[in-house]
Amino acid sequence: MFHLPSRSGPVPVLVRLGHLGLLLFIGSTCIPVLASRAGMAAPAHRPARKTKSPPASVPSARTTTARTMAAPTSHPPRPAPKAEELAVQGERRPLNFEKEQHRPAAAVYLSPDELITRNVHTVSDLGKVAPGLQIQSSTGGSNTNFRLRGVGLMDFTGNNTPMVMTYVDGVAFPSTVMTGAQFFDLDGISVTPGPQGWDYGQTSVGGNVSIRTADPTSSFHAGFDEEIASYWHDRTALYVSGPLARGLTFRLAGMTQQGGGYTFSRYNGSTLGNADMGALRAKLFWDPDENTHVGLTGRWSQDNSQNVGDYIVGLESPAYASLFVVGRDVNRTGWGASQTWANFIGLPGKDVKPFRDNTAWGVDLNMSRVIGPVRISSLSAYNALYRHEYMDWDSTNLGLQETYQNDNTSTFTQQVGIAASRPARLDWGAGLYYNRNITNENFNYDYIDMPGRGYIGQTRYIQTMNTLNAYAHASYRVTGRFGIDFGITHESDSRRLEDLTSGNWYFNPPRNTMTRFPTSGLLSTQFAGGVTLHYQLQQNWLGYVSVKRGFQPGGFTANSTVSATQLKPYKAPTLWAFELGSKFETGDHRYRLNADFFYYLFKDQVFQGFYVDPSKGYLVLYQNAPDSHMWGIETQFEAHPIPHLTLSQRFAYMRAYFDVMQTVNQTATTAQFARTNIWSPIYQSANGQDQGTPKVTLNGMADYAIPLSKRYDLDIEADYSYSDPYKPTGAYAPDQTQIPAYFIANAGITFRPRSHRWYVSAYSSNIANRHYDITRATGIVEYFAVPAPPRFCGARFGMSW
Numbered sequence: 001m002f003h004l005p006s007r008s009g010p011v012p013v014l015v016r017l018g019h020l021g022l023l024l025f026i027g028s029t030c031i032p033v034l035a036s037r038a039g040m041a042a043p044a045h046r047p048a049r050k051t052k053s054p055p056a057s058v059p060s061a062r063t064t065t066a067r068t069m070a071a072p073t074s075h076p077p078r079p080a081p082k083a084e085e086l087a088v089q090g091e092r093r094p095l096n097f098e099k100e101q102h103r104p105a106a107a108v109y110l111s112p113d114e115l116i117t118r119n120v121h122t123v124s125d126l127g128k129v130a131p132g133l134q135i136q137s138s139t140g141g142s143n144t145n146f147r148l149r150g151v152g153l154m155d156f157t158g159n160n161t162p163m164v165m166t167y168v169d170g171v172a173f174p175s176t177v178m179t180g181a182q183f184f185d186l187d188g189i190s191v192t193p194g195p196q197g198w199d200y201g202q203t204s205v206g207g208n209v210s211i212r213t214a215d216p217t218s219s220f221h222a223g224f225d226e227e228i229a230s231y232w233h234d235r236t237a238l239y240v241s242g243p244l245a246r247g248l249t250f251r252l253a254g255m256t257q258q259g260g261g262y263t264f265s266r267y268n269g270s271t272l273g274n275a276d277m278g279a280l281r282a283k284l285f286w287d288p289d290e291n292t293h294v295g296l297t298g299r300w301s302q303d304n305s306q307n308v309g310d311y312i313v314g315l316e317s318p319a320y321a322s323l324f325v326v327g328r329d330v331n332r333t334g335w336g337a338s339q340t341w342a343n344f345i346g347l348p349g350k351d352v353k354p355f356r357d358n359t360a361w362g363v364d365l366n367m368s369r370v371i372g373p374v375r376i377s378s379l380s381a382y383n384a385l386y387r388h389e390y391m392d393w394d395s396t397n398l399g400l401q402e403t404y405q406n407d408n409t410s411t412f413t414q415q416v417g418i419a420a421s422r423p424a425r426l427d428w429g430a431g432l433y434y435n436r437n438i439t440n441e442n443f444n445y446d447y448i449d450m451p452g453r454g455y456i457g458q459t460r461y462i463q464t465m466n467t468l469n470a471y472a473h474a475s476y477r478v479t480g481r482f483g484i485d486f487g488i489t490h491e492s493d494s495r496r497l498e499d500l501t502s503g504n505w506y507f508n509p510p511r512n513t514m515t516r517f518p519t520s521g522l523l524s525t526q527f528a529g530g531v532t533l534h535y536q537l538q539q540n541w542l543g544y545v546s547v548k549r550g551f552q553p554g555g556f557t558a559n560s561t562v563s564a565t566q567l568k569p570y571k572a573p574t575l576w577a578f579e580l581g582s583k584f585e586t587g588d589h590r591y592r593l594n595a596d597f598f599y600y601l602f603k604d605q606v607f608q609g610f611y612v613d614p615s616k617g618y619l620v621l622y623q624n625a626p627d628s629h630m631w632g633i634e635t636q637f638e639a640h641p642i643p644h645l646t647l648s649q650r651f652a653y654m655r656a657y658f659d660v661m662q663t664v665n666q667t668a669t670t671a672q673f674a675r676t677n678i679w680s681p682i683y684q685s686a687n688g689q690d691q692g693t694p695k696v697t698l699n700g701m702a703d704y705a706i707p708l709s710k711r712y713d714l715d716i717e718a719d720y721s722y723s724d725p726y727k728p729t730g731a732y733a734p735d736q737t738q739i740p741a742y743f744i745a746n747a748g749i750t751f752r753p754r755s756h757r758w759y760v761s762a763y764s765s766n767i768a769n770r771h772y773d774i775t776r777a778t779g780i781v782e783y784f785a786v787p788a789p790p791r792f793c794g795a796r797f798g799m800s801w
Contacts, residue, residue: 095585095589095590095592095638095640096109096111097109097111101540101542101583101585101592101594102536102542102583104483104485104532104534104542104544104546104581105192105194105532105544105546105581106192106193106194106579106581106594106596106598106634107190107191107192107193108129108130108131108133108190108191108636108650109188109189109190110126110129110130110188110189110190110191111188112186112187112188112214114129114701115129115183115186115188115189116225116796117717117719117748118701118719118746119746119763119765120183120189121183121235121257122180122183123135123144123166123176123179123180123183123209124137124144124774125183126189126191126209128699128721128744129650129699129721130191130650131634131650131651131652131697131698131699132148132149132193132632132634132652132654132697133146133147133148133191133697134146134147134148134152134693134694134697134723134726134728135147136154136728136774136775137308137774137775137786141307141356141389141391141405142177142180142303142305142307142356142358142387142389143155143156143158143175143176143177144176145162145176145728146162146163146164146166146176146206146209147164147206147693147728148164148191148193148206148207149193149194149206149207149598149600149630149632149654150600150630150632150654150656150691150693151163151164151205151206151207151575151600151602151630152164152206153606153607153608153622154608154728154729156559157441157443157558157559158175158176158177158407159439159441159463159555159556159558160555160556160622161174161202161204161465161467161493161552161553161555162174162176162204162206163204163205163206163552163573163606164204164206164207164208164209165196165201165202165204165207165208165209166179166208166209166211167201167208167209167210167211168182168211168212168213169211169212169213169297169364169366170200170201170366170379171362171364171379171381171383171413172201172202172413172435173383173411174411174435174437175385175409175411177358177360177385177387177407178360178362178383178385178409179211180277180301180303180358180360181255181277181278181279181301181302181303181360182211182213182279182281182299182301183211183255184237184253184254184255184279184281185213185214185237185239185251185253185255185281186211186212186213186214187212187213187214187215188212189209189210189211189212190208190209190210190212191207191208191209191210192207192208192210193206193207193598194206194207194546194548194550194577194579194598195207195528195530195548195549195550195551195575195577196208196550197469197471197489197491197528197550197551198471198472198473198487198488198489198528198529198530199429199471199473199487200415200417200431200433200471201415201433201469202433202435202467202469202491203469203489203491203528203550203551203552204550204552205550205551205552205573205574205575206550213253213281213283214239214241214251214253215251215283215285215295216241216242216249216250216251216283216284216285217241217242217249217251218242218243218249219242219243220240220241220242220243220801221239221240221241221242221800221801222238222239222240222241222800222801223238223239223798223799223800223801224236224237224238224239224798224799225237225238225796225797225798226796226797226798227794227795227796228794228795229260229792229793229794229795230260230791230792230793230794231259231260231261231262231271231792232258232259232260232261232274233257233258233259233260233275233792233794234257234258234259235255235256235257235258236255236256236257237253237254237255238253238254238255239251239252239253239254240252240253247286247287247288247289248284248285248286248287249284249285249287250282250283250284250285251281251282251283252280252281252282252283253280253281253282254278254279254280254281255277255278255279256277256278256279257275257276257277257278258274258275258276259274259275260273260274260275260789260792261273261274261275261306261308262308262331262787262789262790263308263309263331263332263333263787264309264331264332264333265309265332265333265334265335266325266329266332266333266334267334267397270353272306272307272308272309272333272335272353272354273305273306273307273308273309274305274306275305275306276303276304276305276306277301277302277303277304277305278301278302279299279300279301279302280299280300280301281297281298281299281300282297282298282299283295283296283297284296284297290370291369291370291371292368292369292370293366293367293368293369294365294366294367295365295366295367296363296364296365296366297363297364297366298361298362298363299360299361299362299363300359300360300361301358301359301360301361302358302359303356303357303358303359303360304355304356304357305355305356306353306354306355306356307354307355307356307389307390307391307392308774308786308787309333309334309335309354309392309395310333310392310393310395310784310785310786310787311325311327311328311329311330311331311332311333311395311784311785311787312324312325312326312327312394312395312782312783312784313326313327313736313737313776313782313783313784313785314326314736314782314783315781315782315783316781316782316783317781320451320781320782323394323396323398323400323449323451324394324395324396324400324782325395325396330771330785330787331787331790333395334392334394334395334396334397335351335353335354335392335395335397336350336351336392336396336397336398336399337350337352337392337399337402337446338350338398338399338446338448338449340399340448340456340507341399341402341444341446341448341456344444344456344505345404345444347390350399351397352390354389354390354391354392355389355390356387356388356389357387357388357389358385358386358387358388358389359385359386360383360384360385360386361383361384362381362382362383362384363381363382364379364380364381364382364413365378365379365380365381366378366379367379370421371421372421373420373421373422374418374419374420374421375418375419375420375421376416376417376418377415377416377417377418377419377431378414378415378416378417379413379414379415379416380413380414380415381411381412381413381414382410382411382412382413383410383411383413384408384409384410384411385407385408385409385410386407386408387405387406387407387408387409388404388405388406388407389403389404389405389407390402390403390404391403391404391405393777393779393782393784394779394782394784395784398449399446399447399448399449399450400446400447400449400450400780401445401446401447401450401779401780401782402445402446403443403444403445403446404443404444405441405442405443405444406441406442406443406444407439407440407441407442408439408440408441409437409438409439409440410437410438411435411436411437411438412435412436413433413434413435414433414434414435415431415432415433415434416431416432417429417430417431417432418430418431419431425476425477426474426475426476426477427474427475427476428472428473428474428475429472429473429474430471430472430473431470431471431472432468432469432470432471433467433468433469433470433471434466434467434468434469435465435466435467436464436465436466436467437463437464437465437467438462438463438464438465439462439463439464440461440462441460441461441462441463441558442458442459442460443457443458443459443460443559443560444456444457444458445457445458445560447780448507450780450781453780454506454508455504455505455506455507456504456505456507457502457503457504457505457560458501458502458503458504458505458514459500459501459502459558459559459560459561460499460500460501460502461497461498461499461500461501461558461561462497462498462499463495463496463497463498463556463558464495464496464498465493465494465495466493466494466495467491467492467493467553468491468492468493469489469490469491469492470489470490470491471487471488471489471490472487472488472489473485473486473487473488474486474487480536481535481536481537482533482534482535482536483533483534483535484531484532484533484534485530485531485532485534486529486530486531486532487529487530488527488528488529489527489528489529490525490526490527490528491524491525491526491528491551491553492523492524492525493523493524493525493553493572494521494522494523494524495521495522495553495555495556496519496520496521496522497519497520497521497556497558497567498519499516499519500516500517500519500520500558500561500567501514501515501516501517502514502515502517502560502561502562503515503562515562517561517564517567520556520567520569522553522554522555522556522569524551524553524554524572526551526572526574527549527551528548528549528550528551528574529548529549530546530547530548530549530577531546531547531548532544532545532546533545533546540584540585540586540589541582541583541584541585542582542583542584543581543582543583544579544580544581544582545579545580545581546577546578546579546581547576547577547578548576548577548579549574549575549576549577550574550575550576550577551572551573551574551575552572552573552574552575552606553572554569554570554571554572554573555569555570555606555622556569556570556622557570557620557621557622559620560619560620562613562616562619563611563613563616563619565611565613565619565621566611566619566620566621568621570604570606570622570623570624571604571624572604573602573603573604573605573606573624574602574603574604575600575601575602575603576600576601576603577598577599577600578598578599578600579596579597579598579599580596580597580598581594581595581596581597582594582595582596590639590640590641591638591639591640591641592636592637592638592639593635593636593637594635594636594637595633595634595635595636596633596634597631597632597633598630598631598632598634599629599630599631600629600630600631601627601629602625602627602628602629602630603626603627604624604625604626605624605625605628605658606622606623606624606625607622607623607624607625607729607730608620608621608622608623608729608730609621609622609623609663609664610663610664610666611681612664612669612679612680612681613679614678614679614680615679616679617673617679618664618666625658625660625661625686626659626660626661627658627659627660627661628656628657628658628659628660628661628691629656629657629659630654630655630656630657630691630693631654631655632652632653632654632655633651633652633653633654634650634651634652634653635649635650635651635652636648636649636650636651637649637650637651644704644705644706644707645702645703645704645705646701646702646703646704647700647701647702648700648701648702649698649699649700649701650698650699650700651696651697651698652696652697652698653695653696654693654694654695655690655693655695656690656691656692656693657688657689657690657691658686658687658688658689658691659687659688660687661685661686661687661689662683662684662685662686663683663684663686664681664682664683664684665682665683665684666734668682668684669681669682691730692726692727692730692733692738693726694723694724694725694726694741695724696722696723696724697721697722697723697724698721698722699719699720699721699722700719700720701717701718701719701720702717702718702719703715703716703717703718704716704717710754711753711754711755712751712752712753712754713751713752713753713754714749714750714751715748715749715750715751715752715761716747716748716749717747717748717749717750718745718746718747718748719745719746719747720743720744720745720746721743721744722741722742722743722744723739723741723742724741725738725739725740725741726738726739727739727776728775728776728777729777729778733778734778734783736776736778736783737776737777737778737783738776739772739773739775739776739785740772740773742770742772742788743770744765744766744768744770744772745766745767745768746763746764746765746766746767747763747764747767748761748762748763748764749761749762749763756800757799757800757801758797758798758799758800759796759797759798760795760796760797761795761796761797762793762794762795762796763793763794763795763796764791764792764793764794765789765791765792765794766788766789766790766791766792767791768791769790769791771787771788771790772787772788773785773786773787773788774786774787774788
């Protein structure tokens with residue numbers, strides 16, 4: 001049997017707030033005094049100050065400070081050609097991300113101001129601001145799955161390498177649960193689609209999400225942001241930063257979040273889904289001279305939030321109608337388990353609310369040294385996750401389908417690189433990347449009250465992954481306008497699935513069918529790379545074309561394994577990506593239009609399918625689609641047509657099809673079983689079938705700053721996002737799993753002085769109170785959905801010194 005680990009319990013909210021308050025007090029009182037005595041204080045709003053990174057800014061869509069999103073690498077980004085440098089120096093632009101306009105790649109760059117203004121507090125919120133990016137919560141839990149330009153995998157267990165990799169300060173995080181509480185004190189986020197892996201890190205076929213946190217500053221600064229909103233939502237974030245000694249700087253930042261639960265019990269009206277999390281981050285930079293840098297970062301987070309309740313969309317058969325409550329009020333839910341299951345895993349009672357008890361911590365060391373014409377760098381990181389989650393999928397107070405997941409994951413990363421240190425006609429870099437990931441996972445499923453089952457299912461295993469990536473890249477400026485970028489990587493990934501034990505526990509009479517399966521192994525090794533040609537048509541107009549080949553390691557299903565067939569690994573998928581793009585500015589840099597067209601050829605695309613077992617029926621199995629393709633168009637538009645007005649619009653249109661694929665015809669197979677009492681698969685062709693990705697996704701924003709006086713401004717902001725219908729698990733899935741189209745509008749108003757020392761704002765998200773879903777999935781006999789937040793009204797205020 002399995003029991004909950006002995007833990008000291010969640011950190012009390014008041015204790016966390018007390019720690020953060022003490023940190024704020026130190027930053028706001030003692031440090032400014034010491035700084036002024038040392039003659040080191042600098043006003044936070046002076047653009048001329050030189051710091052490692054600017055302090056947290058006042059949220060406003062009308063950003064005036066140009067920020068640069070560097071690639072997540074252990075060395076500074078490669079300098080742009082001199083011809084491009086001349087195009088951006090000496091000019092004051094009203095638009096952000098000036099240098100990125102001269103990088104030949106389609107990417108979405110998000111400033112700290114936009115992240116705050118548009119309520120991007122978690123990884124899942126990125127889908128509201130990055131077109132073509134879908135992020136689904138894994139059945140209401142903390143694990144999330146990315147799909148970018150239609151490339152991704154709905155992986156419930158999270159034991160496979162994601163096709164869209166997340167980086168925090170250059171460190172790869174294969175598990176998105178580790179990054180859930182790190183969305184505070186940020187310096188920006190970039191979303192880069194397409195194959196990656198020859199500039200840094202490890203390969204990915206779908207793209208990268210790079211999160212960059214704020215660095216220490218060379219002068220003392222401190223600040224805080226407080227947000228309160230509907231459903232007792234409360235979020236506090238603060239930081240303090242400055243020098244400790246000559247060449248030694250630090251930054252401490254913290255965040256705490258509570259409340260916000262918007263689903264309620266249909267039985268007693270109690271709330272489900274309240275947040276209860278806290279996080280801390282510390283950075284220490286040592287720069288003894290202009291050629292040497294040493295950076296040490298430590299992070300910790302504790303998430304004791306409740307999981308959001310779901311609702312039932314439909315049933316496979318009306319025979320189960322007496323057990324489930326279908327539809328009705330989508331914000332009314334239910335939870336509860338069988339007492340047998342509660343005792344089995346060690347819950348204090350069968351009516352405990354679905355919860356999280358996730359602890360994540362990590363440390364990384366980043367070092368670089370310039371020796372003449374080269375820069376040598378090293379990035380070492382260790383991160384650990386202790387995850388304990390209880391999820392109720394049946395939305396009732398019965399033990400029909402509950403899940404308890406116990407997950408201990410550790411990952412070690414080491415990257416070393418060498419690159420050119422000076423701007424030159426030929427820029428180059430090379431490096432080695434190594435990652436070792438160990439996951440010890442245990443799943444327990446409650447089917448005690450499910451007719452025809454009456455047991456507890458259990459799957460546990462240990463998986464070890466070792467990845468080694470050797471990469472090199474070069475950029476050559478052929479002429480003042482024309483350049484070539486080239487990159488190549490060779491990645492070797494080996495993984496072992498060990499001690500996989502799975503089966504059922506019965507209690508009347510007591511017995512079990514637990515089976516230990518033999519160790520399974522998989523080795524994936526291939527080359528990937530790309531070539532990009534770019535031409536500066538005019539001073540503010542860049543055109544480019546690229547051809548890239550991406551590679552992703554294979555993996556295992558490892559979900560409710562009851563047959564040796566489920567241990568068959570899926571093949572390593574590969575993708576050929578062709579892209580044509582343009583980046584254009586005009587009107588004295590007041591208008592910007594970026595556009596690109598892409599075409600993907602996907603070999604062995606991974607999807608969640610079914611294996612029909614002769615004795616057990618349908619079993620989940622990740623499979624490969626031999627051939628498929630995708631294509632699409634993306635645009636990003638930003639304008640400042642009149643003083644104080646900012647308009648922006650992001651748009652994506654795409655189509656994705658299977659070219660060669662077979663799937664199990666569940667309707668025909670089930671009908672055959674009803675006639676013959678024999679499970680035997682009947683296949684159907686999916687050639688030419690749409691993959692179920694949203695055809696159109698778009699979001700936009702308008703901001704107008706009203707000068708009230710010489711000292712104060714009033715910002716009025718409105719934004720929206722839209723998505724066409726789509727199916728998270730693919731078009732072949734039942735219609736009940738399709739997420740309907742949705743349109744969400746938000747608005748806010750901010751009052752602040754022009755010194756940017758403080759601000760007060762009010763906002764409303766999902767103004768029209770539209771219903772839409774975070775995700776939809778298939779249960780044992782039911783289809784369920786996790787509702788997205790309804791209308792929230794709130795206020796923010798903050799100060800910085």
